[in-house]
Amino acid sequence: MSAYRALEARFKRCSDLYGALSILQWDHQVMMPPGGNAVRAEQMATLRQLAHELLTGPETAELLDRAEGERAGLGPWQAANLAEMRHRQRHATALPTDLIVALVRATTEAEMLWREARARADFARLRPALEEVLRLVREEAAAKAQALRLEPYDALLDGYEPGVTTVEIDAWFAPLQAFLPDFLEQVLRRQITPLPLQGSFPKDKQKALGERLMAALGFDFTHGRLDESLHPFCGGVPDDVRMTARYDESDVTSGLMAVLHETGHALYNAGLPKAWRHQPVGAPRSTAVHESQSLLLEMQICRSRAFLGYLAPLLAEAFGDQPAFSPDNLYRRAIRVERGLIRVDADEVTYPLHIILRYRLEQALLAGDLAVADLPGAWHEGMRELLGVTPQGDREGVLQDIHWPSGAFGYFPCYTLGALMAAQLFQALRAAEPDLEAGIGRGDFRPLLAWLRRNIHEQGSLLGTQTLLARATGRALTPRPFLEQLERRYLA
Amino acid sequence: MSAYRALEARFKRCSDLYGALSILQWDHQVMMPPGGNAVRAEQMATLRQLAHELLTGPETAELLDRAEGERAGLGPWQAANLAEMRHRQRHATALPTDLIVALVRATTEAEMLWREARARADFARLRPALEEVLRLVREEAAAKAQALRLEPYDALLDGYEPGVTTVEIDAWFAPLQAFLPDFLEQVLRRQITPLPLQGSFPKDKQKALGERLMAALGFDFTHGRLDESLHPFCGGVPDDVRMTARYDESDVTSGLMAVLHETGHALYNAGLPKAWRHQPVGAPRSTAVHESQSLLLEMQICRSRAFLGYLAPLLAEAFGDQPAFSPDNLYRRAIRVERGLIRVDADEVTYPLHIILRYRLEQALLAGDLAVADLPGAWHEGMRELLGVTPQGDREGVLQDIHWPSGAFGYFPCYTLGALMAAQLFQALRAAEPDLEAGIGRGDFRPLLAWLRRNIHEQGSLLGTQTLLARATGRALTPRPFLEQLERRYLA
Numbered sequence: 010m011s012a013y014r015a016l017e018a019r020f021k022r023c024s025d026l027y028g029a030l031s032i033l034q035w036d037h038q039v040m041m042p043p044g045g046n047a048v049r050a051e052q053m054a055t056l057r058q059l060a061h062e063l064l065t066g067p068e069t070a071e072l073l074d075r076a077e078g079e080r081a082g083l084g085p086w087q088a089a090n091l092a093e094m095r096h097r098q099r100h101a102t103a104l105p106t107d108l109i110v111a112l113v114r115a116t117t118e119a120e121m122l123w124r125e126a127r128a129r130a131d132f133a134r135l136r137p138a139l140e141e142v143l144r145l146v147r148e149e150a151a152a153k154a155q156a157l158r159l160e161p162y163d164a165l166l167d168g169y170e171p172g173v174t175t176v177e178i179d180a181w182f183a184p185l186q187a188f189l190p191d192f193l194e195q196v197l198r199r200q201i202t203p204l205p206l207q208g209s210f211p212k213d214k215q216k217a218l219g220e221r222l223m224a225a226l227g228f229d230f231t232h233g234r235l236d237e238s239l240h241p242f243c244g245g246v247p248d249d250v251r252m253t254a255r256y257d258e259s260d261v262t263s264g265l266m267a268v269l270h271e272t273g274h275a276l277y278n279a280g281l282p283k284a285w286r287h288q289p290v291g292a293p294r295s296t297a298v299h300e301s302q303s304l305l306l307e308m309q310i311c312r313s314r315a316f317l318g319y320l321a322p323l324l325a326e327a328f329g330d331q332p333a334f335s336p337d338n339l340y341r342r343a344i345r346v347e348r349g350l351i352r353v354d355a356d357e358v359t360y361p362l363h364i365i366l367r368y369r370l371e372q373a374l375l376a377g378d379l380a381v382a383d384l385p386g387a388w389h390e391g392m393r394e395l396l397g398v399t400p401q402g403d404r405e406g407v408l409q410d411i412h413w414p415s416g417a418f419g420y421f422p423c424y425t426l427g428a429l430m431a432a433q434l435f436q437a438l439r440a441a442e443p444d445l446e447a448g449i450g451r452g453d454f455r456p457l458l459a460w461l462r463r464n465i466h467e468q469g470s471l472l473g474t475q476t477l478l479a480r481a482t483g484r485a486l487t488p489r490p491f492l493e494q495l496e497r498r499y500l501a
Numbered sequence: 502m503s504a505y506r507a508l509e510a511r512f513k514r515c516s517d518l519y520g521a522l523s524i525l526q527w528d529h530q531v532m533m534p535p536g537g538n539a540v541r542a543e544q545m546a547t548l549r550q551l552a553h554e555l556l557t558g559p560e561t562a563e564l565l566d567r568a569e570g571e572r573a574g575l576g577p578w579q580a581a582n583l584a585e586m587r588h589r590q591r592h593a594t595a596l597p598t599d600l601i602v603a604l605v606r607a608t609t610e611a612e613m614l615w616r617e618a619r620a621r622a623d624f625a626r627l628r629p630a631l632e633e634v635l636r637l638v639r640e641e642a643a644a645k646a647q648a649l650r651l652e653p654y655d656a657l658l659d660g661y662e663p664g665v666t667t668v669e670i671d672a673w674f675a676p677l678q679a680f681l682p683d684f685l686e687q688v689l690r691r692q693i694t695p696l697p698l699q700g701s702f703p704k705d706k707q708k709a710l711g712e713r714l715m716a717a718l719g720f721d722f723t724h725g726r727l728d729e730s731l732h733p734f735c736g737g738v739p740d741d742v743r744m745t746a747r748y749d750e751s752d753v754t755s756g757l758m759a760v761l762h763e764t765g766h767a768l769y770n771a772g773l774p775k776a777w778r779h780q781p782v783g784a785p786r787s788t789a790v791h792e793s794q795s796l797l798l799e800m801q802i803c804r805s806r807a808f809l810g811y812l813a814p815l816l817a818e819a820f821g822d823q824p825a826f827s828p829d830n831l832y833r834r835a836i837r838v839e840r841g842l843i844r845v846d847a848d849e850v851t852y853p854l855h856i857i858l859r860y861r862l863e864q865a866l867l868a869g870d871l872a873v874a875d876l877p878g879a880w881h882e883g884m885r886e887l888l889g890v891t892p893q894g895d896r897e898g899v900l901q902d903i904h905w906p907s908g909a910f911g912y913f914p915c916y917t918l919g920a921l922m923a924a925q926l927f928q929a930l931r932a933a934e935p936d937l938e939a940g941i942g943r944g945d946f947r948p949l950l951a952w953l954r955r956n957i958h959e960q961g962s963l964l965g966t967q968t969l970l971a972r973a974t975g976r977a978l979t980p981r982p983f984l985e986q987l988e989r990r991y992l993a
Binding site (some may be wrong): 033 | 514520521524536539544546551721723725739740778838
């Protein structure tokens with residue numbers, strides 16, 4: 010057997026372990042009784058460890074070296090697969106085992122304290138644990154920087170968005186920071202207050218409508234399910250997608266928009282290349298590309314006048330008609346903008362400012378230029394500067410996100426990279442499919458899904474993000490389409 | 502680290518893999534969309550293979566040998582744990598890998614064809630696949646016989662009920678076969694037809710009542726759940742028990758009795774020794790002991806007048822009262838006996854006869870004294886002899902059970918061994934707890950559960966089955982209590 014084939018067999022095993030983990034993780038969030046917590050943690054740790062051992066064992070390193078010599082005989086998908094294998098192995102072997110163990114322990118502890126600290130709005134409770142996490146993440150960044158020959162923060166970024174560095178992110182974010190604060194002023198002056206929703210919207214009816222929209226968008230329920238969880242997410246594996254939602258019985262549109270967001274993730278997962286199901290090249294391209302798929306659906310498609318015209322009669326059918334369900338009023342609700350404190354509740358205009366704040370702060374933390382003790386102050390100051398608001402306490406400030414206690418530094422920028430990609434993809438899609446919006450108004454999403462399947466989903470990890478985007482849209486990533494879209498939507 | 506400690510770490514990994522498998526198996530039966538089938542099979546095969554490799558690797562054999570030398574320093578639980586490790590490793594290493602692979606392939610194929618064959622009542626459709634399974638199971642039995650120094654059929658039995666052989670089973674079954682046919686005649690002559698149930702019994706109310714009974718019996722819903730599946734089962738892990746039921750809306754008692762049966766399994770799993778959660782010695786003692794726990798609850802407790810007196814008002818409360826809900830009528834329903842064709846629908850009087858038939862036939866198949874082609878004829882003849890009825894076709898004959906297509910030869914006797922143990926345990930329990938039945942009439946099951954916890958559940962696999970039983974009841978297994986109980990219940 011060639012070294013490459015032997016690697017495929019090893020990575021197939023890893024894929025089965027990760028797939029099993031993904032179902033166990035879903036079960037943990039959706040089904041598991043609370044008393045199962047401890048044993049589930051043990052099971053998942055063991056599965057992760059087995060996958061890690063497969064990835065970091067000396068046989069894998071040796072096979073990778075030998076497979077390099079076979080590269081001439083590999084097809085383009087195989088060659089890309091080999092590169093993805095190497096990328097994963099480099100990240101996994103960069104860290105010594107005792108650092109991994111220390112990170113798991115410290116982040117588990119910090120996540121637990123974060124829940125308590127947030128509930129009591131008491132940052133001091135989290136502080137020592139977060140300091141320990143930061144200390145270890147700095148070690149992690151240093152180790153990865155050395156192994157990958159990157160700057161420390163870039164080495165962490167590379168785990169979420171391979172190949173991207175702060176140089177590019179700075180270039181993409183600078184126009185946003187220059188544009189958005191003034192733009193926000195203008196938008197706020199022009200907004201028309203929508204009619205409020207009347208009455209209550211039973212969960213089961215929201216779920217039924219959500220499933221109807223998912224099916225219309227192309228979600229295949231023989232290969233997935235929709236359930237409830239505290240925080241909506243999309244898990245499972247491509248042939249068995251596990252999506253979740255959360256419903257607010259006083260606000261039907263917030264739950265539906267979350268369903269549509271997760272449906273974007275779900276369609277990406279389900280559409281990954283079938284021939285490469287168990288190999289790294291068959292995986293989603295990156296965190297930012299994944300986010301582009303959910304935001305394209307939620308922000309570009311489902312907040313459009315065309316979609317809301319399609320949705321309005323479905324809402325009336327499900328819950329009885331009311332003035333707030335008119336397409337115009339739904340649109341006013343969908344493009345409502347405000348200077349909010351909470352990232353996950355933010356609209357598309359202010360969202361990048363929330364991200365820019367976090368991007369700045371996590372770089373400063375990592376560089377040692379900002380102490381954890383000074384984080385709440387820096388947060389308040391940044392919010393005032395970027396968004397013009399100041400949180401009353403840390404619960405609506407630095408305690409709102411789990412990312413840092415979880416050790417996820419370098420993740421936040423992906424949200425906004427995803428938003429920029431979504432706008433750029435949508436622009437290309439509209440140019441390629443002139444009848445797109447008319448179809449959406451009739452609930453016909455087939456041209457949308459076909460274009461995404463062909464240009465993004467079925468490409469898996471064959472291409473780097475920038476090449477993928479250039480092939481789909483004709484150019485490298487630029488914030489232009491995002492800003493143009495904002496101007497069109499909010500100032501027209 | 503001592504060799505024994507190193508073994509504990511290895512078996513902890515296996516336990517996590519098996520625990521993960523158990524949740525994935527539950528998900529497969531209860532939650533998974535049909536399109537997830539193929540990938541789930543891959544995931545589960547990989548997890549099983551990893552566990553198998555841990556068990557059969559040369560390091561494990563070497564550690565086991567070294568740990569034998571450390572035996573003097575081990576406590577009784579550790580020594581028993583070491584013996585259980587050795588037992589598992591012997592079974593796992595007895596079979597060459599290519600035979601295991603061939604068995605998985607052949608039984609997967611045969612199970613699929615069995616479903617088709619049963620649906621069409623067409624044994625010929627299954628025959629070639631079952632012949633292949635039998636051929637491989639005979640190889641398996643021969644290989645295990647050599648490794649374990651047992652007769653071939655006994656070597657298979659040893660996988661379900663360690664230490665038991667056909668010599669003992671023959672001795673336990675002979676009195677049953679001598680007693681039951683005449684006894685059945687007498688019972689049938691004396692039976693009083695119960696009033697039929699009126700109306701329909703909505704699933705959700707049956708489920709709510711089932712959960713109420715489970716809670717009363719001591720099932721802890723912070724460590725488990727009750728769901729629906731095509732065939733009721735009890736899976737999961739001790740701290741996260743996954744029980745399922747199936748409801749018939751025209752017959753509330755059949756669904757409830759199945760819930761109570763599975764609750765017996767669930768209480769055993771949940772009650773296993775906490776200090777040995779991830780080690781072989783912490784596992785249930787055997788298939789037959791497991792069955793004794795479900796049958797003790799279903800047959801001994803829940804078909805008693807005392808229990809049915811407690812149940813009657815709960816049924817009336819849940820579904821509205823009716824004459825069929827009187828305690829006397831419920832008891833008549835509970836002890837209804839008939840010459841049926843189907844094992845899973847059989848009453849406690851005829852059940853052992855269904856088992857004796859299968860026990861005979863599978864021994865003959867394994868010995869090469871009976872060809873698969875002659876199986877339907879032998880089945881019909883055996884049913885006529887033992888039960889006095891003849892199936893119309895093979896659907897209600899040899900096609901009713903999945904065990905043989907699944908390669909599970911040597912499993913059937915455990916059902917009846919479990920029934921005998923249940924009767925013997927219940928006899929001892931009543932002697933030890935004179936107020937037991939009065940308590941049950943009031944819905945107080947605490948003395949029952951405490952006795953089972955102490956005598957069975959918390960013993961895990963510390964003792965062999967016969968020692969366990971002797972300590973709990975004062976004597977080795979005998980069919981006497983089972984037969985006495987039948988006489989008391991059916992001829993009184």
